[in-house]
Amino acid sequence: MESKWSNARLQSLLEAIKSSDVVESRVQLIMKLGDVVLPDKSDRSYLVECLNTFWEDFTCLDVSQCMLNKAILHVAAKFLTEDISQCLEQFLLLGTKKLESFQLLYENQGSTWCAKHLKMTVMETQDSPEEEHSDLFFKLLLDLVAFSTASFSALSRYPILGNTELKVLVENFVLEQLNLARDATSELKKIHSVGPEVLNSIQGLLDAALKLCRVYSEAVNWEFYNASIQQDTQGMECEETTKIDHVICIIKYTIERFCDLGSLAAKDGGNLVTILNASWKGVVSLLQLGKGALASKTNVDDIILTLVSLARETLRCASDAWSSLVESITVTDARRAFLPVRFYLINAVRISRQYPCQAFSVYKEITRFVLMIFSLKILLSKESFLKDASEVLAEQLEPTSFQLIESVLNSALLKQELKVEVLDWLFDEGYPSSDCEDQRSESTTLASDVFLVTCDAVPWARIFLLPRIALFLKILEKSELDDIKLGMTRKLGWLLNIIIYEEVYASILVLQFPVSPDSGPSKNVMWLPMYSFLVQSLKAFMLLAYSTPAWEELESFLIEYILHPHFLCWEIVMELWCFKVRHAEPDLVIDIFDKICLLFKSVAPLDSHLIPGCILRRLAKSICMLVSSSAHSMVDQVYSYISDDKSQLSLVMYMALLMEGFPLNLLSDDLQRVAVQKIISEYFGFIDNFDVDIIRSCSSSIYIVPVFAMASALATLQINVPDIDGRTLKFMVTMIQSYKTATEQSSNDLYGKLLGETLHIISHMKPLYASEEMDDVVLGLKSLLISGTAASDAQIFRCKPGLAIFSAGLGHKEIVESDKNPNTCAVWEVFHMLLRERHWAFVHLAIAAFGYFAARTSCNELWRFVPQNAALAFDVKSGNETKEDYFMSELKIFLEKEMAFTSVRYSSEQVSPLVNEGSILKEMTYKHLNVESRGEACEIMGIDGENHTSKKRKFPDEISRGVELLQDGLKVMGYGISKWKQDQLGSSELQGKFLSNFSCLEDLVNHLMGLAAGG
Incomplete structure (x- = not known):
């Protein structure tokens, strides 16, 4: 009975609406339709069909049309909450039609009609009919978005998967609803009067769309679909695959429009945070559906690129804003600036981890952006007022951005050759660019330059040298898979080659930067010197590589570079060697030293003259460093291996070890006692029987081994021999006299070595400075080094380190402050000579010696010891003007260095000299490597042609x-x-x-x- 009454009332209202010509009357009648109860599903279907016919889709000319369409939406929305399974098609058609008419109004006249009404809203009064129309139009927009949201909810309740015609209608419907959300979002600024309400409505629409996709995804069999793709069953479509294609189409449309919304929200400067958050998190959630089936159906790589681009642009804006500041950036400001960047990165990481193959296809863009973050961290760390910003970047962005690269390198889904391709591109063996625009010095590099580097320029850009090293070390620390460990081990040579570059060399020595918490035991950001960070990362990688295929490669690397010609590279390699022998099994350590001693013995005949920098001395220095890090038993073993053999070859090896500082103090007590007795006995035997004729006839340094041994022993051991005092000084005077008369170069070489080592011996024996013979020594040194012909001898330069240490000890000598005293004048002149030296190493030795002397001497007129043209008296900028104040200022800094250098900060004054030094070292290293490579080439090729005559040599x-x-x-x-x-x-x-x-x-x-x- 009720059904018949409702049907009759429905028919009566519909007829009245159709016969009415007055819009207002039609609106009132349509609103009454919403009060009609329709228990019969067919009546609901008929009603929605009629509503479709009532909808006016021509261009809106006045407020009446908006009122009519708004009433239709109001009635239709009431029935969306009921069972509409029999009339979904009609609702979808209505939704599509109202969107088409809305877009006709909103898009076709958006640039004129909508803009006109917005302007009218600002200019006219509240009673203006135009304002009334625009207000009604915006309310209609809210109803449209609400209807779309309710429609998505209805589709979630009644999924349409079987009817082909309806599936196409659903796909178009979903696309149009999301287009509505996108268009409304793009025009939010123009409809600010209802902007918050529209924003909330769009948020609801996005949530409903996401729920719809999940419901459809759960309704199909993805395992069957993926299996059918793997079996290549194209053309054999069945009902299930057709359903899944329909679901994929809906999800694809949703992902695309969510990406559009996310990009629009990002351009608004963060004012659309809710849309930004919902859209990108929605994209991540949607891509998790389908169990991988979406990989070939959606442009995942473009989505990753979009997120990376948004992060890069946001970071660039923050960097540009800070570039003109001179005041400190607070932690709060830095976190606020980096928050959206981290948001984009987190979502990009989530997608990349699920789709590593797609992430690999854009690995160049990913790594470029990661290098930009590392570059900014380094640049910000150089400025004290940007220190907090650098710390926040290291904490918030660096770990997250690195996870992007990890998603590719540590993925088990990618083949090894693809990962190797990434490493080869990122750590290319080529030379950095020398283009004009890339020649900006390290200290003047601007943050804006970082964002100008293109993908193709990444392997060659000098601005990325340090960031590439930092990234290299980060990958070492975080290598999980064996193939990455092996690939990174094969790139360790690249690391040493990059360190040779002067700007990298300088930065490694002076730069400190913040290290993200996951790089150490602390949960807080730590500031580490770059050298320390580099060595720690390499040591951590050694632990990771142990017992993997990479270990053999790592051992080969250590052996190959144990004699690297660049001292910093050598230091790094030796740090790894020491770490190895310190923690390796005893049997392995014994085997290591057996092999190195065998190599040492085979090299000894080649460099018996023990020239500084020769292979024998470099290897001896490596051995000394290794035994200092190993157990005492190994020190005994190496010493016994060398000293037990009485051959001349063993003497050469013994002397090389002593010259490079063999740690005699680490010998066991018994062996140390024997070694000291031997050293003292041989030393006395040498100085008591010193023969000038032997020096003249002998060019080998073996003859003077006892002096080197005594100098080395005194540097590490406490030796108390009363008789050594006077005999050493007498020997020193005799040797100086002999040096003056020496004419042969070989004799001068030996005298120079003897002089330097004897000065070291005297410097360790403070009581000697109080003896009368010391005056004869000082006068002799002054005569030899300053007034005599030997003053220009190259060997004299090798004596100056010993002379500096010896001069420092003069603070323990009573000095008469009189220019008439020849001994005092001699001391003045010795210090004058030292303090005039310009080389930075000599400058440091000289100022250290003078500082030690000044702190202990009883002299009051210290200015007499300083020449007017002392190296530190020159103006740093001009290099021409000299002032006493300059020298005293530098001396004061040195003497108070504990207070002056409470914290080390990066400065151009520190870097510039190191860059110049690095350039010299680089050229020396290249020359050394070129000589070695040419030697190897000749050895391999046999030297044919015009060099054939050289084969007449029968002996090497x-x-x-x-x-x-x-x-x-x-x-x-x-x-x-x-x-x-x-x-x-x-x-x-x-x-x-x-x-x-x-x-x-x-x-x-x-x-x-x-x-x-x-x-």
Whole structure:
């Protein structure tokens, strides 16, 4: 009965609406339709069909049309909450029609009609009919968005998956509703009067669309679809695959429009936070549907690029805003600026982890942006007022941005060759660009320059050198898969090659930057020197690489670069060697030292002259550093290996180790006692029997081993020998006199070495400075080094480190402050010579020596010890003007350095000299490497053609050197035999046997000399 009454009332109202010509009357009648109860589903379907016919879709000319359409939407929306399973098609058609008419009004006249009404709203009074129309239009917009939201909810309750015609209608409907949300969002600024309400409505629409996609996704069998794709069953569509294609289409449309909304919200400067948040989080959620089936149906790589681009643009705006500031950026301001950047990155990371293959397709853009973040961190860390910003960036952006690269490199879904491609591109072996625009110095690089680097320029841009190193180290620390560990191990040589560049070299030595919390045990950002961070990362990687295929490669790297010609690279490699021997199993450590000692022994004949920087001394320095980091038993083993053998070759090795500071103090007590007794005995034997004739006839440094041994022992051990005092000073005076008269270059070399080591010996024995013989030593040094012909000898420069240490000890000597005292004048002149040196290393030695002297001497007139042209007296900027104040200022800083350098900050004054030094070291390294490579090439190629005549040499240079050493050894032995005969030590029978064997040896050596000369 009720159904019949309702149907009759419905028919009566519909007929009245159709017959009415007055819009206001039609609106009233349509509103009454909303009060009609329609229990029959067919009646609801008929009603919605009629509403479709009542909708006026021509261009809106006045307020009446908006009123009519608003009433229609009001009635239709009431029935959306009921069971409309039988009339979904009609509702979808109504929704599509009202959108078409809205877009006709809103888009076609958006630039004229809508703008006109917005202007009228501002200019006219509240009673204006135009304002009334625009207000009604905006309310209609709110109803449209609400109807769309309710429609999505209805579709979620009644999924349409079977009817082909309805599926197309649903797809178009979803697309049009989301287009409405996008268009309304783009015009929010023009409809500010209802902007908040529209914003909330759009938020609801997005939530409903996301729910709709989830419901549809749960209604289909994704495993079946993915399996059918893998089996390549194209053309064999079934009902299930058709359903899934329909669901994919809906999800795809939703993802695309969500991306559009997210981009629009981002351009608004953060005012649309709710839309920004909902849209991008919605994209991430939607891409998690389908169990991977969406990868080939949606442009995931474009979505990742969009998020990266938004993050980059936001970061650039913040960087530009700070570039003109001179005041500090607070932590709060920095967090506020970086928050949206981190938001974009988090969503990009979530997508990249789920779709690593798509992330790989845009890895160049990803890595470029990550390098930009690392670059900004480094640039910000150089300015004290941007320190907080640098810390926040390291905490908020660096870890998240690195996860983008991790999503590719640590993905098990990507093949190894693809990951290697990323590493090869990022850590290219080519040379950095030398273009004009890239030649800006490290200290003047602007943050804006970072954003100008293109993808193609990343491997060559000098501005990315340090960031690439920082990223390299980060990848080392976070390597999870064995293939990445292996790939990174093969790139360790690239790291050393980059460190050679002067700006990188300088920055590693002076730069400090914040390190993100995940790089250490602390949860807070830590400021670390770049060198420390570099070494710590490499050590951490050694632990990760152990027991993996990368370990063998890592060991090969350590062996290959143990003698790297660049000292900083060598230091880094040796840090890793020391870390290895410090924590390795004892058997492995023993094997390491056995191999290194064997290598040491094989190299010894090649460099017996022990020239600074030769292979033997470099290897000896490496051994000294290694034994200092190993167990005491290994120190004993290495020392015994060298000292137990009495051959001349072992003497060469022994001397090389002592010259490079072998840690005698780490020997066991018994062996240390034996070693000290041996050193003292041989030292006394040498200085008591010092023979000028042997120096003249011997070019080998082996003869002066006892002096090197004593200097090395005194540097590490506490040796108290009363008799050593006067004998050493007498020996020093005798040697200075002999040095003055020496004419041969080989003699000068030995005297120079003797002088330097003896000065070191004296500097360790403070009581010597109070003896009378010290005046003779100072006068002799002044005569030799300043007034004599030896003052221009190159060997003198090698003596100056010892002279500086010796001069510092003069603070323990009583000095008469009188210019008539020759001893005092000699001390003044020695200090004058030291303080005039311009090289930074000598400057440091000299100022350190003078500072030590000034703190301990009883002299009051210290200005007498400083020359007017002292290196530190010159003006730093001009380099020409000298003032005493400059020197005193530098001396004061040195003496109060604990207070002056409470914190180390990056400054151009520190970097500039280091860059110049790095440039020199780079050229030296390249020359060294080129010489080695040419030698290897000649050895491999055999040298044909015009160099064929060089093959007439029958003996290599090493054999000729060995023969010369044998000849020198015979001379030394000859002098020893003559003294042996004079002292009449030993039996005549023993002398006879020895002389007979010596004669045979002499004949053999002479024969070898003839063969070598003939070759």
